[in-house]
Amino acid sequence: MSGEFSLIDKYFAHQQQQRKDVILAQGDDCAIVAPAQNSHIAISTDMLVSGTHFLADANPAHIAHKALASNISDLAAMGASPAWVSMGIALPNVDDAWLEVFTTTFFKLADYYGIQLIGGDTTKGPLSITLTVQGTLPEGKGLTRSGAKVGDWIYVTGTLGDAKAGLDVILQQRMSDDVALNEHLVEQHFISTPRVLSGMALRDIASSAIDISDGLVSDLGHILARSDVGARIDVAELPISPALTAFLQQEDERQYYALTSGEEYELCFTVPETNRGQLEVALSNTPFRCIGRITGTRDLELHRNNIPLDWNVSGFDHFKVTV
């Protein structure tokens, strides 16, 4: 890197966060971190490319949020405590206004979650961002996709469906007459909040967990495939926001949205019968709902008030393929 591209570094030197476990940050051949004794490290990498994951003229604040939040959400789904992030970023040119907005949003979110940027690489090229985030875990406490057992209860945090409704508004495929409602749903789409504290609180309670990034059916499908089990979901139990209820008149549609909406960054997790009492205490500050139960089949069965549904939901085929 040389010339004007070295100037980019000034935007990445603004972070407030200085973690005690970062021995050496940017400016040497490597960063050095000091993991706590008896801790494991959870590591996730996501790559966002202009034209594939966002439009070239997308708001840089939204790009920064999406890049970091989707990665933090992966840490949340393991029950990890966010710690460090490394960034590779390619930019077609040095656009000061773009970099100012991008880095301001990035560091605001990083600081909120106690994450320190420990290094990376800036280069000229088609716009893309690759982040590797790392979080710490007490030894052996990571929440995986493979621990669900027959009889475990299935839960989700928050509400589901708003992100998909927000995408409808962005793509102008469906709009409400209520302008404020449209704006609220777009906001929900762009700045979903990873459930980090919930994930950490679930470490000793949940038998498996995943974050909802592709849609509940698809993501729960990963738990089922990895755990070699099935599930029965009652769509009447899916948590729906007042905003989605106002946006979609049909109950069927709302439930379909809740099943397939991606980038929600809510957690889907399973809990053994014996841990249900602890769950109420552990997540006392987070809305969550029981939506079904793990079964011994390898199918995902959809019911509504105990009546089977034959919906062909997006993501379900994907699950079938990956089993």
Added chain:
Amino acid sequence: MSGEFSLIDKYFAHQQQQRKDVILAQGDDCAIVAPAQNSHIAISTDMLVSGTHFLADANPAHIAHKALASNISDLAAMGASPAWVSMGIALPNVDDAWLEVFTTTFFKLADYYGIQLIGGDTTKGPLSITLTVQGTLPEGKGLTRSGAKVGDWIYVTGTLGDAKAGLDVILQQRMSDDVALNEHLVEQHFISTPRVLSGMALRDIASSAIDISDGLVSDLGHILARSDVGARIDVAELPISPALTAFLQQEDERQYYALTSGEEYELCFTVPETNRGQLEVALSNTPFRCIGRITGTRDLELHRNNIPLDWNVSGFDHFKVTV
């Protein structure tokens, strides 16, 4: 990721290396690793973009080698032992032949250095590769750029200049009549070998270290800037290969190449007088040469057999700017 792009994953499932400290590799929300007690972790990220760092039609074996070797070389410069790598890769299309060659070379190098691929992201987009490599270090033993002291001796491993000569051949700017010599130098350019064992051996001996990726003058410049010292180099001491001697007839030119050749992946390091004896034992299997000494000025002085030179070497200006 969906459709044909999910098929890419099959190429990344081939690795032999299964490290004991990898608790969970690909397939969950995060990978999980278990660092050894009392160890620190060195982390480096490099991004390679088609059109910026290599030509779109470059040999995928060379791209894979460059991507991983340049990152491993950063670990070597810290004295770290390579452990884990995460990859973000964007590809314009699914080219089986390309992927086969890329992953074969990648895993051959990763296995050689005991590195396990622990996760990543594959996506559609303009060709680019971002790697985050991690290595382990005994607590407090990392070799930084900031530890050089006045009076320390300056060393380099191996020989310098071949990578730049190889680039001349590739760009057809200068060729030898000896076809085998040209091919040898091109090879040197593409598959330089990181000095991992040397870096580890230098942990208790060197006061500072860096890998030569931008050219000796530029990289030594980073040590001088970070350590707030100067240096005096005798260009007659620069280690030159027989190949470079055959390629370049003028002694001046060979020394200029040795000063400015990048992507050598040799180490430049400083050693206090009291550790010089240990150095001979520690690097008994690696060629290395003393090329100068750290001074109390903030300048890099070039001499030849004790006569000052006034060369304006590429990379030197860059050093001036970054001080």
